[in-house]
Amino acid sequence: MSDALLSIDKLTKTYTTGSALLASGKTMIRAVDAVSFTIANGETLGLVGESGCGKSTLGRCVTRLLDVSSGSITLAGTDITRQRGAALRETRAGLQMIFQDPYASLNPRRRVRDIVAEPLIVHHRGTRRDIRDNVAALIQAVGLRSEHLDRFPHEFSGGQRQRVGIARALALSPKLIVADEPVSALDVSVQAQIINLLTDLKRERGIAFLFIAHDLGVVRQIADRVAVMYLGNIIELGATEQILAAPAHPYTEALISAVPVADPARAAHKTRIVLAGDPPSPANPPRGCPFHPRCGYATDICKTTKPALEVLNDGRFTACHHPRQG
Amino acid sequence: MAATILRRLIHMIAVLFGISVLVFLIFFATPGANPADRIAGKNASPQTIARVEKEFGLNRPLPVQYVIMMKKLFISRNLTSFVNLGEKVVPQVFKAAPITLSLVSGAAVIWIVFAIVIGALAAAFRNGWVDRTLMVLSLIGISMPVFWVATMANLITQGVWHHTWLFSWVPPLGYVDFTASPLGWFKALIIPWITLAILYIGLYARVLRAALIETMQEDFIRTARAKGLTERQVLLRHALRCSLVSVVTLFGLDFGVLVGGGALLTEVVFGLQGVGYLTYQALETLDLPMIMATVIYASVFVVVSNAVVDIVYAAFDPRMRLRR
Amino acid sequence: MSNLLDVTDLAVSFRTRSGLIRAVDGVSFSIAEREILGIVGESGSGKSLTVLAILDLINDPNVVIAGSIRFKGTELIGQKPGVLRRLRGGAIAMIFQDPMTALTPVFTIGAQIAEQIRIHTELSRHAARSRAVDLLDAVGLPDPARAAARYPQELSGGQRQRAVIAMALSCNPALLLADEPTTALDVTVQAQILELIRKLRDDFNSAVILITHNLGVVAETADRVAVMYSGRIVESASTTALFADPHHPYTWGLLGSMPALDGIRRPRLATIQGLPPALNRRPPGCAFSPRCAFVRPACINARPPLTGTEHQVACIIPAPERATARTQALAA
């Protein structure tokens, strides 16, 4: 796709762990394994999967906070995979990140005013006055009041801190925001406020999001398309409603059925697929389909041949030898 | 576990090699001074200097000099002092080592036992009067200079009160070999042991108390309480075991340093001719071969005891085994 | 049938420089044998303190616990430490939120379970050990004999939580207090653990108090639900009744702010304005009144009591007006 804002091609990230002294102690972890996808202008792609499947690693590679091992990242037609120095700084202006723990990502010794103004100052966006007006506008846009500008992060609740983080990310009018579990640490009622805020921003400013989450409900609320990750691989990718209503991959199916439903009437006769065991370690992934040891539909081919991410008749992509749909 | 030990041993050997090279370079390759002059000592004759040059291969390249030196230290062990002419250095160190080891190990047993008891008591009664008293006492222990404590101990046990029933058993200053008379050995060392231990009791008790109090805030302590354990069982079984790690780390360093000559003051005051004493003398007379031997010996001890501690650590605390 | 546990007017307060802070402010509930009671509420609403108070496990010298907690007819508040200690891990066991930190890192799983068994029974070391292995098997840990010899950090989060549950069950507790047992886990693992908790009642005859902030978890697991807000129970009913016809505006808000997995996708989620009050600045009347869209003068002056028999609610909106108010709330 040429009109894609972001296009990721066979992106792989391996971590090497273990002692530097003994070669035998070294292990290679393929945290992200040849992942490809695109995000169009103004589109929100939800990225879901369980702990350790590589979501954050992928997000950090996209924002170039981590160096990729192989593959390429193209943003608005420019290959940014190995950019450095001034070019990278320029790219980062249009590519912001929001983190899960708003407290850890805000400097505790700086006032909100300075935190939000920092990217503007670093990138020389306007005079002092412009910057001041800009900051005031931003803080309103995220639902805080100008009296909040002179406070420190610890004087805020979790939801308010997340708003400050969002204001900072918005400062340079980015085209794409990578949001790494921005609402996971928040209570439901506060989470709803932040989701609404992000939905509004997305609509009003046409910002594209790579929205990382492990809560499928949250993803459904905000994402246009969703990518499901398992053990470093994208195993299903398609329109949110399509996938949630009728998952094709057995893992997606299990993931959806595991989400507890706040409706006892329906909970009583929903089909539960309780997976056995835990996700295997990315340090030694199983041969064949990464999901086969826990999959109820696995056959011999699943144990030997890794299924590729292929498009189904209904337009979605899935990596399974025996898809349930399409 | 075996892998941990192996990894630690390889690491240890690498560190020792590094230290020996470093020490060698400091003595043999610092610019501005001729190593032969230094080895030969003050006011040496030109013949002696020439002999030193030949014996240590000082006109040959540095790596060869290093090998010769190491050979003299570890293989032929015939490194001789030029200050005390003809005196073989390595056997002297070997003679001094058991004295220092006896002194430090005995003191270590005392300080560990007392520190654990005091630390645990203070933590159990934290902020009460028991805790406060013990912590003030340990602070006093830490702040008393060893030299002063040793001198006072001597004064009391050897001087003023030596003839009372309390201290009449204390033998004259000096060391008694364990193989010659175990009881004599014990009597000769008990006062130096206590003297050396006082500082560390205070230090370790405070560290342990802090670690225990921190551990008592952990989630697993609440689990232990929820199981129905008594407060004492919670403290002694669950918290103490996890807190000892911080003490073990300290111990490895302190023990190594002390055995490597750090007990110098205690040794000098109590007339124990240990490694510290030897270093002290060598430094006074600028006896380079002797200094070299004691420094290398000291570093061997620091590094070995550190490795042992790491291994003990892993046995103690499974968390260490997994972390790479 | 008599109740296993009756909690009446429980208050947990902390002495601070600025006076007493009531973190749990008059909570009453009871639980029958083999019943699963869910307690839901947002962070800071006092869920953990409520259950910790039952076993006197709040580790703070400044805590003051008042009210009454009767377990099988015996009053627990002010009880001798020895009596409480025998209950802990015996008749009343507890599971905590974070399985990563809930087990002592320097002992094996098996040893920790055996330790608890030996506190409460006369079993020999060996017999306790083999019972530990049986328990690990019962909670579905693969290869239980090997798992018993492992240290906590050698197991995954889900496996650890199973081990914690095995430990809690080791002395056949009549009551299991589970404080957010699945919050730290992945959904697929959460599903496994919830299935296990549902099964417990049948295999071990335990009643369970299940604390969570996830309405879905209670809906799928509990028989009855109590909703907590700012240290008080604002609504309590059977799970079916509560979800079919919630009475309290706060419950409406909670349900509305949960993004659902099916049904129509609302363009925006319903939200509750503002934040819960600070514990030392709780309004004199209904604690929810500053955020409530249906607030009336009466709410501000006096605290509405928890009324009703089967379906209890602490709100003065008269029953006939509830339905319209709720439709209004959802539309907003």
Ligand SMILES: Nc1ncnc2c1ncn2[C@@H]1O[C@H](COP(=O)(O)OP(=O)(O)OP(=O)(O)O)[C@@H](O)[C@H]1O
């Ligand atoms: N710096 C690192 N060094 C080695 N391994 C790492 C590093 N960071 C992450 N990993 C491993 O890479 C895998 C992917 O981690 P990542 O943080 O991307 O997962 P995630 O999907 O974001 O999980 P979560 O939902 O827990 O945030 C995990 O197995 C993790 O243990």
Ligand SMILES: Nc1ncnc2c1ncn2[C@@H]1O[C@H](COP(=O)(O)OP(=O)(O)OP(=O)(O)O)[C@@H](O)[C@H]1O
């Ligand atoms: N030791 C303490 N001293 C003072 N205040 C405390 C103490 N322990 C808890 N609190 C306060 O009591 C309130 C209730 O705490 P509690 O832990 O019961 O909440 P919770 O509902 O379990 O929340 P969460 O979902 O975050 O676990 C909180 O506001 C907390 O700040």
Ligand code: SF4
């Ligand atoms: S490829 Fe096979 S093992 Fe993998 S998900 Fe599909 S059916 Fe299951």
Ligand SMILES: [Mg+2]
């Ligand atoms: Mg992550």
Ligand SMILES: [Mg+2]
């Ligand atoms: Mg809690």
